Amino acid sequence: MSEQHFRPLKIRSPRGAMTTEIDWADGHKGVLPHEVLRGYCPCAGCQGHSGTIKFIQPESGDHEGRRNQLEVDAFEPVGNYAIKIVWFDGHDSGLYSYRYLRALCQCPECHKDGEDRGERPRL
Numbered sequence: 001m002s003e004q005h006f007r008p009l010k011i012r013s014p015r016g017a018m019t020t021e022i023d024w025a026d027g028h029k030g031v032l033p034h035e036v037l038r039g040y041c042p043c044a045g046c047q048g049h050s051g052t053i054k055f056i057q058p059e060s061g062d063h064e065g066r067r068n069q070l071e072v073d074a075f076e077p078v079g080n081y082a083i084k085i086v087w088f089d090g091h092d093s094g095l096y097s098y099r100y101l102r103a104l105c106q107c108p109e110c111h112k113d114g115e116d117r118g119e120r121p122r123l
């Protein structure tokens, strides 16, 4: 695993999109459905203090509320190792390290062995 492997060059997340794409420095095209990004929000508020990261199904509630949980308002770089995601519903305490984002990748290449997204990402 080189440095390049964990360095995002470009994050593409058009307004209203439900999937974010990341161009990694090693040429990998990452695919991150927002349901996965939100469901694996690493903050203590979402994950509690159990120490293991698990998938939390975003609230289903009413249609609009759910949409707000799955739409990204902003990606804010934190140092040179992580990105903070600000969601439309105001949730902004999740710090996604580059390594973590890479582990969450859902592209066919990362998932060709039949892993499903229920599998816990490696940190």
Ligand SMILES: [Zn+2]
Binding pocket: 041, 042, 043, 044, 045, 046, 047, 091, 093, 094
């Ligand atoms: Zn969270």
Ligand SMILES: [Zn+2]
Binding pocket: 028, 029, 030, 031, 105, 106, 107, 108, 109, 110
């Ligand atoms: Zn991938």
